[in-house]
Amino acid sequence: xxxxxxxxxxxxxxxxxxxxxxxxxxxxxxxxxxxxxxxxxxxxxxxxxxxxxxxxxxxxxxxxxxxxxxxxxxxxxxxxxxxxxxxxxxxxxxxxxxxxxxxxxxxxxxxxxxxxxxxxxxxxxxxxxxxxxxxxxxxxxxxxxxxxxxxxxxxxxxxxxxxxxxxxxxxxxxxxxxxxxxxxxxxxxxxxxxxxxxxxxxxxxxxxxxxxxxxxxxxxxxxxxxxxxxxxxxxxxxxxxxxxxxxxxxxxxxxxxxxxxxxxxxxxxxxxxxxxxxxxxxxxxxxxxxxxxxxxxxxxxxxxxxxxxxxxxxxxxxxxxxxxxxxxxxxxxxxxxxxxxxxxxxxxxxxxxxxxxxxxxxxxxxxxxxxxxxxxxxxxxxxxxxxxxxxxxxxxxxxxxxxxxxxxxxxxxxxxxxxxxxxxxxxxxxxxxxxxxxxxxxxxxxxxxxxxxxxxxxxxxxxxxxxx
Amino acid sequence: xxxxxxxxxxxxxxxxxxxxxxxxxxxxxxxxxxxxxxxxxxxxxxxxxxxxxxxxxxxxxxxxxxxxxxxxxxxxxxxxxxxxxxxxxxxxxxxxxxxxxxxxxxxxxxxxxxxxxxxxxxxxxxxxxxxxxxxxxxxxxxxxxxxxxxxxxxxxxxxxxxxxxxxxxxxxxxxxxxxxxxxxxxxxxxxxxxxxxxxxxxxxxxxxxxxxxxxxxxxxxxxxxxxxxxxxxxxxxxxxxxxxxxxxxxxxxxxxxxxxxxxxxxxxxxxxxxxxxxxxxxxxxxxxxxxxxxxxxxxxxxxxxxxxxxxxxxxxxxxxxxxxxxxxxxxxxxxxx
Numbered sequence: 001x002x003x004x005x006x007x008x009x010x011x012x013x014x015x016x017x018x019x020x021x022x023x024x025x026x027x028x029x030x031x032x033x034x035x036x037x038x039x040x041x042x043x044x045x046x047x048x049x050x051x052x053x054x055x056x057x058x059x060x061x062x063x064x065x066x067x068x069x070x071x072x073x074x075x076x077x078x079x080x081x082x083x084x085x086x087x088x089x090x091x092x093x094x095x096x097x098x099x100x101x102x103x104x105x106x107x108x109x110x111x112x113x114x115x116x117x118x119x120x121x122x123x124x125x126x127x128x129x130x131x132x133x134x135x136x137x138x139x140x141x142x143x144x145x146x147x148x149x150x151x152x153x154x155x156x157x158x159x160x161x162x163x164x165x166x167x168x169x170x171x172x173x174x175x176x177x178x179x180x181x182x183x184x185x186x187x188x189x190x191x192x193x194x195x196x197x198x199x200x201x202x203x204x205x206x207x208x209x210x211x212x213x214x215x216x217x218x219x220x221x222x223x224x225x226x227x228x229x230x231x232x233x234x235x236x237x238x239x240x241x242x243x244x245x246x247x248x249x250x251x252x253x254x255x256x257x258x259x260x261x262x263x264x265x266x267x268x269x270x271x272x273x274x275x276x277x278x279x280x281x282x283x284x285x286x287x288x289x290x291x292x293x294x295x296x297x298x299x300x301x302x303x304x305x306x307x308x309x310x311x312x313x314x315x316x317x318x319x320x321x322x323x324x325x326x327x328x329x330x331x332x333x334x335x336x337x338x339x340x341x342x343x344x345x346x347x348x349x350x351x352x353x354x355x356x357x358x359x360x361x362x363x364x365x366x367x368x369x370x371x372x373x374x375x376x377x378x379x380x381x382x383x384x385x386x387x388x389x390x391x392x393x394x395x396x397x398x399x400x401x402x403x404x405x406x407x408x409x410x411x412x413x414x415x416x417x418x419x420x421x422x423x424x425x426x427x428x429x430x431x432x433x434x435x436x437x438x439x440x441x442x443x444x445x446x447x448x449x450x451x452x453x454x455x456x457x458x459x460x461x462x463x464x465x466x467x468x
Numbered sequence: 469x470x471x472x473x474x475x476x477x478x479x480x481x482x483x484x485x486x487x488x489x490x491x492x493x494x495x496x497x498x499x500x501x502x503x504x505x506x507x508x509x510x511x512x513x514x515x516x517x518x519x520x521x522x523x524x525x526x527x528x529x530x531x532x533x534x535x536x537x538x539x540x541x542x543x544x545x546x547x548x549x550x551x552x553x554x555x556x557x558x559x560x561x562x563x564x565x566x567x568x569x570x571x572x573x574x575x576x577x578x579x580x581x582x583x584x585x586x587x588x589x590x591x592x593x594x595x596x597x598x599x600x601x602x603x604x605x606x607x608x609x610x611x612x613x614x615x616x617x618x619x620x621x622x623x624x625x626x627x628x629x630x631x632x633x634x635x636x637x638x639x640x641x642x643x644x645x646x647x648x649x650x651x652x653x654x655x656x657x658x659x660x661x662x663x664x665x666x667x668x669x670x671x672x673x674x675x676x677x678x679x680x681x682x683x684x685x686x687x688x689x690x691x692x693x694x695x696x697x698x699x700x701x702x703x704x705x706x707x708x709x710x711x712x713x714x715x716x717x718x719x720x721x722x723x724x725x726x727x728x729x730x731x732x733x734x735x736x737x738x739x740x741x742x743x744x745x746x747x748x749x750x751x752x753x754x755x756x757x758x759x760x761x762x763x764x765x766x767x768x769x770x771x772x773x774x775x776x777x778x779x780x781x782x783x784x785x786x787x788x789x790x791x792x793x794x795x796x797x798x799x800x801x802x803x804x805x
Binding site: 059060063064066067068070071073074076077078079081082084085087088089090091092093095096097098099100101103104105107108109110111112114115116118119120159160162164165166168408409410411415418419422423426430433437440441 | 515518523530533534536541543545548549552554555558565566569570614617618764766767770774775779782785789792793795804
């Protein structure tokens with residue numbers, strides 16, 4: 001493998017790994033903030049217990065998210081220095097603003113929240129966790145501003161041999177961002193909701209502390225339903241936007257080689273044959289013009305195929321192969337949509353039970369489903385990003401700079417290999433430790449025995465611990 | 469003053485802020501090995517920086533982000549050029565960050581020992597590596613006409629850079645010990661102060677050697693002799709005062725003085741560099757400067773407006789957080805970590 005392949009491998013590995021934790025953080029902290037709000041408003045200690053319990057899980061997860069995020073910021077300069085030189089003028093700004101605006105907010109107020117339980121008034125303490133919610137959401141906004149520029153470059157002109165920003169407002173109102181931001185943030189809330197709901201399911205199956213987890217489940221599943229619908233609608237709009245702005249990505253995601261007839265059918269699955277540039281089979285749904293509808297909102301309209309687009313791009317951008325890895329794009333899109341669909345169904349049923357206040361009557365098969373459904377949002381998030389980033393190939397910035405031109409020319413493949421191996425080793429270890437700690441905290445539960453390590457500063461607290 | 473010059477100052481300010489703040493929590497991290505006698509003391513030390521270390525680290529991230537946005541060529545050349553040191557730096561920061569959070573979560577001794585090693589290495593390696601990087605930045609690295617840096621092992625690791633790395637480590641230890649004595653109560657507080665005084669001697673030796681090597685290895689004193697000499701004198705005065713205040717038991721003042729030494733040391737690097745941001749050993753025509761490494765005027769203007777309107781708020785709430793946790797930690801305090 002050459003430097004380019006290795007750098008791409010490292011980017012994929014570290015970013016996918018990092019993005020296991022990011023949505024959990026964004027989703028969980030919102031949940032913690034809601035729990036603490038209920039505690040402050042209703043003055044019910046059980047909510048405080050739950051805020052602390054979910055807060056513990058959030059902090060374990062957040063720690064891994066933060067440290068793996070530092071690498072993300074450094075990686076552009078390390079592996080992609082020519083990219084950084086070419087777009088730093090535009091792309092660097094949202095990254096710097098993210099640090100200044102969001103990272104400071106998150107880190108400072110998390111510190112205040114963790115250590116401030118008995119140093120701050122209830123309301124100020126509550127404000128701290130909400131500021132963390134704001135911080136995580138802002139962070140998503142700025143990093144997605146940067147990413148949206150890669151999908152749909154706006155607000156710049158090429159000057160002095162590089163892209164220079166000339167319209168900041170255009171950058172932060174990038175149409176791509178208008179779809180990508182809600183899609184990603186709803187996805188994060190959905191992830192948090194299903195992590196919470198899944199853990200509740202485990203507790204409901206075990207019966208221990210079931211009463212404490214009933215209310216958590218009800219709130220989580222409602223958030224889950226709202227955000228799963230939010231994900232679906234924003235995702236659908238985004239796909240329609242992509243048909244206009246990155247038609248090649250959508251054509252690859254749907255496996256469309258030849259431009260379709262006016263009433264384009266939608267294939268549930270197809271046998272992608274990359275070498276032959278055709279599909280060996282297509283399992284079309286019996287709804288005429290469904291792909292036209294998905295693409296344009298009406299059951300008419302031809303969808304341009306990859307071959308035609310490739311010919312167009314050859315004229316526009318010079319000779320080359322502009323078709324992304326089709327199998328990866330096609331299947332990751334389907335994995336994402338399928339996971340999203342299941343999440344909507346599970347949320348619908350759960351919300352129905354919650355609204356009828358029959359959560360404890362929910363059948364065991366549902367709790368088993370919910371337990372395993374913890375994996376679904378992770379599959380959806382990961383495959384969604386794979387589709388977005390792989391589907392954009394061969395570009396790093398669509399129409400402007402290719403991935404091959406982006407890599408550092410002065411870094412040896414040995415160096416990148418060294419970093420891949422060390423990071424993979426450390427990340428694997430971290431992942432194992434994190435899962436272990438998660439399981440341990442979940443087993444312990446919100447009212448579990450305190451470990452000998454912690455010395456209660458209040459003798460009364462010791463009494464309570466013994467009683468419960 | 470042009471906007472790119474202003475951003476050079478802002479990047480300098482971010483690094484000064486970073487070394488002043490994260491400097492003490494690196495120091496406290498190392499003190500868990502150098503100072504603490506038992507697990508409670510270790511935990512007191514970790515908890516003394518508990519609410520702050522993450523926010524302090526963001527200063528580094530912001531400095532990196534500011535370099536990316538304001539000086540893309542600087543960011544690209546430096547980060548790709550110092551590839552392996554940065555990999556190690558990242559691994560160290562990763563190990564350290566999770567260690568604080570994970571250490572107290574399981575009761576077993578081997579578990580805690582493993583994270584103790586993480587905390588120590590994670591607090592020792594970053595200041596050392598950053599010292600190495602900044603020293604070689606001044607000394608000059610093989611940077612060609614395409615702004616590409618091709619450094620060999622001995623370009624990065626040499627007596628000058630190692631002394632610089634150790635000096636930064638030592639500065640952080642003294643600064644961190646003073647922070648520990650400010651934030652704790654009882655025997656630990658006194659021992660931290662005493663140990664800080666002891667570490668002043670190796671620190672003084674290192675700093676003198678570093679100044680001498682800087683004179684020999686770089687053009688700093690030729691180009692900015694007067695200002696650097698003044699900064700060195702002020703720094704020496706702060707150093708002596710730090711020792712004096714430690715002896716007197718005036719911890720706040722002593723901490724202020726160790727912080728002053730750190731701030732001056734970092735500022736000196738930027739004074740010596742200006743208007744260059746990276747010196748090329750292949751000829752001054754290949755130097756990266758504030759002018760040829762910077763972003764366009766529009767981008768810098770946007771960044772200036774954003775930075776100057778946000779920074780006051782950031783400073784305000786960070787200072788407030790120090791105010792909230794101003795109380796000293798003693799053995800009976802409830803410890804989160």
